[in-house]
Amino acid sequence: MIVKCLKILLLLIYGYFAYLLFLITIQYVPLNFDVAFLRIKQDEIGLLHYRWAFFIHVYTSIFLIAVGWMQFSTYLRTHYKQLHRIIGKFYVLTLLFLSGPSGLIMSYYANGGLVAKISFITLSVLWIVMTYVAYYYARKGDFVKHKKYAVRSFALTLSAISLRLFKYIIVFLFHPLPMDTYRIVSWLGWAFNLILAEIILFYWFKNKINGIKT
Secondary structure, eight states: OOOHOOOHHHHHHHHHHHHHHHHHHHGGGGGGSSOOOOGGHHHHHHHHHHHHHHHHHHHHHHHHHHHHGGGOOOHHHHHHHHHHHHHHHHHHHHHIIIIIIHHHHHHOOOOOOHHHHHHHHHHHHHHHHHHHHHHHHHHOOOOHHHHHHHHHHHHHHHHHHHHHHHHHHHHHOOOOOOHHHHHHHHHHHHHHHHHHHHHHHHHHHHHHHHHHHO
């Protein structure tokens, strides 16, 4: 009962932050070059390739947030296997061909100087690689490894939420300069998620192995 309530609570929290991201996304609908984040990217938005990358990234990434969590639903995997595969393919194709490459292009123009650029480029490359490897192992039928890399991929997807969350926390507690904040969260936003994912995977599969032994 406690575990079920905790899952519901986490899902509600996730839904809340996904909704906040949706509110950010619709600011750019219809196309708007002078709103929110783009107000400080006026030089870059004049570049055609950056403009394409930005709007592709914004318009597609929200769907990864919307459907990504469903792939970890035991009920969905058990009772609706075909739907699980369809959502999985949508997630992989959208990320590998749209969200990931567009994020990589944007990374080169990231605020915060070289420190932030390296972080976002690393994030984009890892995001693409983890997702492809998850898909690769699914095709091979190695669903243990598939699940591990799917968790890592989604942990990086969630950096869209954690980056903003850490920004609010750091500003509230320490009041650093804006660019200093951005440099910190550019790394913390995804590195924390990936470390947490590794911890979860370690105990997750450790408990499964112990369960088999007993």
